Amino acid sequence: MQQEHIQKEFIWHFGEMGSRWGINRTVGQIYALLFLSHKPLCADDMCDALGFSRSNVSMGLKELQSWNLVRRREIERDRREHFEAPEDLWKIVRTLIAERKKREIDPTLSKLRELSLEADGNDTHANRRISELRDLIESLTQFYDKMERIETERLVELIKAGSKFSKLISATDKIIPLSRTRRNRKEN
Amino acid sequence: MQQEHIQKEFIWHFGEMGSRWGINRTVGQIYALLFLSHKPLCADDMCDALGFSRSNVSMGLKELQSWNLVRRREIERDRREHFEAPEDLWKIVRTLIAERKKREIDPTLSKLRELSLEADGNDTHANRRISELRDLIESLTQFYDKMERIETERLVELIKAGSKFSKLISATDKIIPLSRTRRNRKEN
DNA sequence: CAGCCGTTTCAGTAATTTCTGAAAATCAAG
DNA sequence: CTTGATTTTCAGAAATTACTGAAACGGCTG
Numbered sequence: 001m002q003q004e005h006i007q008k009e010f011i012w013h014f015g016e017m018g019s020r021w022g023i024n025r026t027v028g029q030i031y032a033l034l035f036l037s038h039k040p041l042c043a044d045d046m047c048d049a050l051g052f053s054r055s056n057v058s059m060g061l062k063e064l065q066s067w068n069l070v071r072r073r074e075i076e077r078d079r080r081e082h083f084e085a086p087e088d089l090w091k092i093v094r095t096l097i098a099e100r101k102k103r104e105i106d107p108t109l110s111k112l113r114e115l116s117l118e119a120d121g122n123d124t125h126a127n128r129r130i131s132e133l134r135d136l137i138e139s140l141t142q143f144y145d146k147m148e149r150i151e152t153e154r155l156v157e158l159i160k161a162g163s164k165f166s167k168l169i170s171a172t173d174k175i176i177p178l179s180r181t182r183r184n185r186k187e188n
Numbered sequence: 189m190q191q192e193h194i195q196k197e198f199i200w201h202f203g204e205m206g207s208r209w210g211i212n213r214t215v216g217q218i219y220a221l222l223f224l225s226h227k228p229l230c231a232d233d234m235c236d237a238l239g240f241s242r243s244n245v246s247m248g249l250k251e252l253q254s255w256n257l258v259r260r261r262e263i264e265r266d267r268r269e270h271f272e273a274p275e276d277l278w279k280i281v282r283t284l285i286a287e288r289k290k291r292e293i294d295p296t297l298s299k300l301r302e303l304s305l306e307a308d309g310n311d312t313h314a315n316r317r318i319s320e321l322r323d324l325i326e327s328l329t330q331f332y333d334k335m336e337r338i339e340t341e342r343l344v345e346l347i348k349a350g351s352k353f354s355k356l357i358s359a360t361d362k363i364i365p366l367s368r369t370r371r372n373r374k375e376n
Numbered sequence: 377c378a379g380c381c382g383t384t385t386c387a388g389t390a391a392t393t394t395c396t397g398a399a400a401a402t403c404a405a406g
Numbered sequence: 407c408t409t410g411a412t413t414t415t416c417a418g419a420a421a422t423t424a425c426t427g428a429a430a431c432g433g434c435t436g
Contacts, residue, residue: 002306002310003307003310003312003314003315005306006303006306006307006314006315006318007314009299009303010299010303010314010318013296013299017292017295017296020210020291020292021292022208022210035317035321036313036314036317036318037313037314038313038314089320089321089324090324093324093328103208104205104208104209107205108201108205111197111198111201115194115197115198118190118193118194119191119194122190122191124191125224125225125226126191126194126195126198126224126225126226127191127194129223129224130194130198130224132277133223133277136277136278136281139347139348140281140347143347143348156327159327159328159331160327160331
């Protein structure tokens with residue numbers, strides 16, 4: 001059936017992409033399944049739907065919880081733990097960004113701070129590169145912290161009204177907006 | 189020696205983080221080495237410095253080139269190919285974002301478009317979720333394209349002047365949907 | 377076009393990561 | 407405390423990914 005096929009494809013795709021997103025196939029598929037589901041699922045449901053072992057699902061859920069991507073949800077008259085993916089997609093995006101920053105940026109920033117300290121005084125090319133990189137990441141991090149404080153609705157507004165925004169940036173200075181470049185037709 | 193230790197740590201850290209960044213240890217270390225180096229290096233230099241096999245380095249460089257993270261650079265009176273990491277860190281960041289988008293977002297957007305088409309009409313929960321997700325990614329992508337067109341200097345200004353920026357967002361309060369900009373009253 | 381110098385490919389191996397089943401732990405109810 | 411239902415842990419198996427050395431390739435230069 002068509003409908004089933006769509007779900008299968010979606011789940012399969014999340015599995016495939018999982019590795020590029022820094023999680024693994026199993027975790028990707030579990031998340032996809034929860035994401036599409038209209039009701040919370042328990043681990044057994046997921047085993048059935050995906051054909052993984054019980055323990056694999058258990059590990060996957062643990063991982064997803066550590067990313068704050070799924071929530072426990074009590075179901076009455078059922079002792080088993082159930083899980084669901086949050087409704088609000090923009091919230092999910094924020095969570096993802098926060099978690100990736102935590103895993104991919106923060107450890108490097110600490111390391112760079114540490115090395116900058118050690119390098120104290122010694123003005124070599126490598127040390128300059130390192131502190132340049134530290135500065136950059138500090139700036140990005142500070143910027144992120146500011147954005148983090150803004151309510152989701154407002155950020156969404158901003159993103160959706162992108163044109164307004166980029167015009168605004170151009171307006172910061174007297175630069176002439178890029179003209180649409182003529183495209184060269186390329187017959188290959 | 190202190191200085192050597194710092195470089196070693198930096199390179200080691202990039203190796204460790206590599207897997208979280210979607211590249212592997214070797215590639216991470218090669219990049220780190222190039223990043224710190226004050227002059228372009230050839231593959232043999234890298235083998236010596238990192239203790240990898242020649243072929244491993246060759247693969248690594250290929251990967252880095254596919255990410256646009258290193259550049260070939262001719263060295264006179266030396267037939268061997270040399271490589272360097274671009275100077276401008278902000279450019280590097282932009283490259284990274286562009287490449288990650290290409291690998292992590294674009295394939296999913298295509299898939300979601302495809303599935304949305306297939307789902308045509310059928311108003312199930314799963315289909316709604318899918319098209320909601322597609323919409324979100326379309327918005328983000330469009331926003332990204334706008335940012336992409338702005339010159340680096342300007343974006344850096346913006347990021348560094350984050351406070352100005354977030355004030356501005358709060359000021360947009362009752363934003364008027366799409367189309368014409370209207371003068372912002374900056375009384376906030 | 378032969379010889380040299382350097383690069384890339386590739387099949388096999390090594391290392392790492394993921395997945396499983398069995399056993400241990402947890403917990404609610406009697 | 408005991409039972410039974412559920413979840414977690416973990417050692418080893420399976421799968422995947424990374425690395426190597428040898429051989430093939432490419433392209434100057436005389």
